[in-house]
Amino acid sequence: MKRIALFFIFLFVFSLVAKPIQKQSKKPKLEPIPNRLIDYGEFKKIVNRSEGERETHRLTEDQFLKMMTEEGVVVLDARSENRYRLLHIKGAINLPFTEFTKDSLASVIPEPKSKILIYCNNNFEGNEQAFAAKSPAASLNLSTYNSLKAYGYSNIYELGPLLDVNQTKLPLVSEPKETEPKSNQ
Secondary structure, rough: OHHHHHHHHHHHHHHHHHHHHHHHHOOOOOOOOOOOOOOOOHHHHHHHHHHHHHHEEEEEEHHHHHHHHHOEEEEEEOHHHHHHHHOOOOOOOEHHHHHHHHHHHHHOOOOOOOOOEEEOOHHHEEOOOOOOOHHHHOOOHHHHHHHHHHHHOOOOEEOOEEEOOOOOOOOOOOOOOOOOOOOOO
């Protein structure tokens, strides 16, 4: 009987000691800071919905080249304007990712159902200045694809492979640097 009583006393004392330890080890729940212009939950939903579809919309070099010739197709280059000017796929429209808004996208892709072809730094090697590789998880294709989805675009295709700029079949061109006008002296 003494053993049973000691056992219950031990359990009682242990429960008093254990509860404060548990409370200390739990992290306090943070209250979200409200901002109606940032929606991480919706971002995660878009990424999760896009995952399977995106893989079926990745194109080989030949598929990308063929699709470029279809009527109404927009080839979108979301790299910086400077990198775009250095080297880009001929016919691509440049709209830097940092400039994506509803209006800026609508100015280059007016129809949300338009077929959009995207590529990024991580699709090309052989010219580090024009195509500086990003961390694979930070590839611009990933951000561009999901952002276009968030803005209501649904027909997005992505160049899949890593290509050498000196061996690709895709037509790459550069833009001449703007020169300062000469003054009349």
